Amino acid sequence: MHIDPQDYEEHSSHKEKATPLPKMQIFIIMLVMLAEPISSTVIYPFVNQFVRDTGITGGDERKVGHYAGFIESAFFLAECTTVFHWGRLSDRIGRRPVLLLGPIGLAASLFTFGFSNSFWTLLIARCAQGAFNGNIGVTKTMVTEITDSTNIAQAYAWLPVMWSSGITLGPLIGGLFAQPARRWPQLSNIKFLVHHPYFLPCAIAGMLALTSFLMAYMGLKEVSKFRTSKSCRLIFLANLFYDYSSGEESPLLSNDLPRKYGSHPTEDSSSEISTLAPIEKEIPLKDLLTRPLLIALANHAFLAFLDQAHQAILPLMYSTSISLGGLSLRPRDIGLVMGVWGAFNAVLQIVFFSRIMKWLGPRTMYITCFSALLVTFSAFPVLNMLSKTTGSTNAMVWITICFQMTFYVAVFMGYGSIFMYVTASAPNKRSLGATNGLSQMTVSIARAIGPALSTSLFSYSVQKNILGGYGVYLCMTVLSLLGLLLAVRLPEHVWEEKEV
Template sequence: MSRLRTEDDNPTEDTPLLQADVRVDGGGDGKGPVAITPLPKAQISILFVLMLVEPILSQSIYPFINQLVSELDIIHGDEKKVGYYAGLIESIFYLTEVVFVIQWSRLSDYIGRKPVLLIGMAGATTSMICFGLSKKFWQLVLSRCILGALNGNVGAMQSVVGELTDSTNMAQVFALMPVAWSVGATTAPLIGGQLAKPHDRWPNVFGNKFWIRYPYFLPCAVAAACAALACLIAALFMKETLKRKKSLHSSASSCEDPEEQASETTVPLLTLLKHPRVLLSVANYGALCLLDIAYRAVQPLFFATPRSLGGLGLPPSTIGLILGSFGIFNGILQALWFAPLVRRFGPKHVHMAGLGAFIPLWILFPVIGGLAHWQGGMTPLVWSMVMLQQVVSVVMDTAYGCVFMYITSSAPNRSSLGGTNGIGQLVAAFVRAVGPASATSLFAVSLEKNWLGNVAKRERSSFKRNRGRE
């Protein structure tokens, strides 16, 4: 990989952060090893605390959201409407984020990364408290809108990574990011599932009428407390990473190189949108998010779908165990092997391998379903195929670290890191808002038309006939 440019390199507005003297798209260039710059561990640790809280805020409501919606007067006793309204509550966060994320990321280029992160965490704390106290559907929607509207954290965090690292140690940070995210994603369902309706589980402790009237306040309050604690830690100990522009009226300004002054100028948003490197990296990010969110949405549906329709017919507890084990497994392996892989093969080849992993991931769905039909249940062979799919998904997940590196290095200069990452998060938020509904709708159509069911029945009949002949 190449190194980040310094002020001595006389960059211009269109100069990427990564130089071309050492290729970014592959290893094995014949040059000797480059010394790895030590990471600022304290600042990186604070950043990981903020990252850990993100999935807790977005996913802690998932275990109880269907039950919460079913208790509202909006469905009028029709349980079939629960999925529709629950999906709307889950998606409204991403839809609101689409509108505001790029503004927050762009604002971080002017006022700094730290203020944006603090505002995001404070807004998240308020949102979760409001969600736990909501008794009407519109109140739930408004609470999630607040969370999405004030959430510019992910783009700002990636900008901080770009400013705290260089090309020798950037892969190490992006390797550890899935660990923080996996810890949060594993903790979130536990918070939402175990702490909902505490008056039923611990009546001696939570016997007050407040907990009966607001049965879902405790998990929301715990998530809010996590956000508040992260906000406090960042406020006290996090250092601003955005370098302030020098005053044009200072005596030193007359001695500065005009090209150096230009390199500190924030590139306009429209110019960023036309920048080839930015467009290419963001397009790759959008494609990756679309394929990934579609896979994540279909996977639990496939596990829960009856075997007669081509699924596995697994209970929720087993599905949760499979998904939870992936989070832990993925976090550990990413921490151990992502940085060495990038140093050995380069981010381009690792990214291509991650995208290529989607081919076996999707092919394994009908293969696993067919095996479950043929063997009449969850045999060791079927379980081995399920585990193989989990391993392949870990390979796929390496593409995220690579595409984050490309987005960070596509910024024309450091003053445009926030805007560049904001564009990426805008595309990601839009895809994550529409992707699950599109994927699950296609899955529902396939069940309605009985495509996989007919195929499975024909294959199973053929299998039985062949066995009979033998």
């Protein structure tokens, strides 16, 4: 779907009324999307102890981080290998069956993870979680297809809200419900929870995934007009699920054309519905990699890499002792900071994203939001310097933390901006699913590398006393500047159709 590059100016000048959002469809899609950040982060509070309990380290504490890193990175590595194929499959058999399959597999893999007692079972289950989360790109495709140029910014404002909400809820669930028999002695009579102390948080995350499946099964409508060939070997996947949301028992891939949201049925539309949608040619991968898409993908990957690096450094730096370059904050304090930030971020994204988008336009907004990374990374050494002056986290430190996290909210607004460039760079509508799948694949790779690289640089900077232990922040700042050089290559408006 290509967004007219003059849309933002026209809507600002002519005050065109925005098409109402299909709220129920948006809600269901966002619920499915919420499963990714929750399932990826729910294990963080207890994964290190879980690894110790498996016995894989042989009692060597120094190996815990090594094996825990494997499990944490396996999610995004598995996701990146499947996300493009989920997107391509959705172009062939429709969006709805792909979105319904994901939560089922995710729930099963989460239950398996919590039930495991060996390291290799944990690793396999973690890979399965990432693989079934590979359909996350399809959710973004559906958001694009059920909106138009008047309301797409309003819908995209919810995308970073879901991510920030998920990375707040995930660790909260994992930390609160891990080892329940030890936390609540009255549950010690339940032997299953004693023998499987990490099953409960995984089960809660799995139930959330099943809830999203049930909601999608009952209410999600198919939006893709493309019909797969009868010879397609995967047609049975489409026939597994019927679209009951319209009140009729009609196959998902019927001969009917879906009516555009915000439009009104007319006499002509009834005759039009009986015709089959024209099938656009499926574009090979090599032809999909156009210059506009490569620029959009590179910017999306850079943002995800630095964002994930920031998320990994923040709790590590906050919990490290002041003498070693941190703040000596307790886990409770760090959780409070992240929880308040998550709520604050969600509210600001919903209230201000679409308004700022109309005011600045996608390019200026993305560059401005990306620039906020320079402030957030630079705040880390300032925080430590302030703490060293008094030997504790004084009021000035907390004010600086608030300042840092406020700018981090701006970073998240950059996602909605770059999403528009990615979807608009699709060569045609038939390749929209593959385009978003390719985008999510590159982002998954970036998110797998970001935490490992940033935390390793943090440890190396402290151990070797590089720039007084602040060397990691210089590296992240330089990478942020390189990302800005890439950001300015984006056009003033989203890609015009003739450019693709």
